[in-house]
Amino acid sequence: MSDHDELLARIQGVSRLAEFNQWLGLEVTAVAPGEAELVLQWKKELGQYSGFLHAGIQGALIDTACGFAAATLSGHVLASQFTVRCLRPAVGQSFRVVARVVKPGRQQIFTAAELYATDNGEEKLVASGDTLLVPVAS
Amino acid sequence: MSDHDELLARIQGVSRLAEFNQWLGLEVTAVAPGEAELVLQWKKELGQYSGFLHAGIQGALIDTACGFAAATLSGHVLASQFTVRCLRPAVGQSFRVVARVVKPGRQQIFTAAELYATDNGEEKLVASGDTLLVPVAS
């Protein structure tokens, strides 16, 4: 197994431990040192009152992708704080979130992410966010 | 029906429109002008990798409670941005989130919320957050 395949398998294993990620049907589609990409297929249970992707799910995608990006460098991590900026209505058949470590550190890890929706074949940026994480003893 | 009962019924009706809130089993337990309280019972599908309440669900609770607090004053609203501060591990059998409008406005509404976990009969503050919302034409 290549280093990349091992890293991908490790992060996919962490994701499987999270019951909520399983319910979502979240797929870890790509990783690299300091980076992670997740894909989620729309289902109606993910909607808010007007049928857009619930802001809480947008937050879950951003927070999770940021956590996985950090975990590629640091083992176990916990989010201290995260922010979601809702740029456009999150409407689509599938969603892709891409996260990266902006600044790693021993005490804290700064990360950022963008969330894209694919609606009728066209992909658009719908939200951005950032997460500050702390490494924890595993 | 009293004004309070009408307001509670209206906000509960908005919550029922959100498929994700139904899946969560979210209850709107109290409202007042500029305020809202929600309660969520733990189930294992809500967990992150070590079994705490998933940070995304924490965000959903904070964002939703803030939105309902704003909706008591403003009709339809959309979140522009929200932040979740993860103060302690979110572990418990039930969760309660209390939100309030900090500053209402015609262009934007500032709100804040606290999230509490009840674990073995003891309630603790586990997260705080804030949401900036904009009124939208209904």
Next chain:
Amino acid sequence: MSDHDELLARIQGVSRLAEFNQWLGLEVTAVAPGEAELVLQWKKELGQYSGFLHAGIQGALIDTACGFAAATLSGHVLASQFTVRCLRPAVGQSFRVVARVVKPGRQQIFTAAELYATDNGEEKLVASGDTLLVPVAS
């Protein structure tokens, strides 16, 4: 000297080390374990383009008060991240900021603050904010 007077003298000493605080004319008016209050008198050099208190100064007040609140418990600290919510135009002859530790910790310290303006004898809340800090070896 009482414990309180010692704590106040220590925090005032830290503030004097900051050249920018001196230029501002920032006064540390009260401290308690986990709390700090600062007062700033308006001068025209503090204005933004329409004569309100510059948002950067609002941030400086919030970040500084939060840092001092943390320093009452933790010795040397550095801000990781801070947020300022501009609730109302910051207009006044004097400004008062009150900060408190929301959750202390060994790895990180969560704090929050409110900024008030006194305009023609009436005090109003004009901004709120929060700062996440890390303790540093002194």
Next chain:
Amino acid sequence: MSDHDELLARIQGVSRLAEFNQWLGLEVTAVAPGEAELVLQWKKELGQYSGFLHAGIQGALIDTACGFAAATLSGHVLASQFTVRCLRPAVGQSFRVVARVVKPGRQQIFTAAELYATDNGEEKLVASGDTLLVPVAS
């Protein structure tokens, strides 16, 4: 005068109206539709207690650059909320902040910025941030 020169002159004019920007010695060095760059020379009055650039000044630079980036598209704007992430100690002889509009809008404008320090000829990213602004009637 070219369109670019006119835009630069207009934004420099706005900056001159802000007394605090004048005290700082802030220069508007470049603008384009949706973008702005500012440069600040270090002076000791800008320091916090250990001689780094005060976090409040970092916030002022980020908030101001974001506001100017928005103003290139929207006329008068006011910040609703801004966040500063302090990635590295802000030490240097000069500082450069680059801001861009992430999502323009009629009700609100999302912007982001990076702050760089040049220390002994080497430029490093020291902070990042974002600002949410609202257009105001001029």
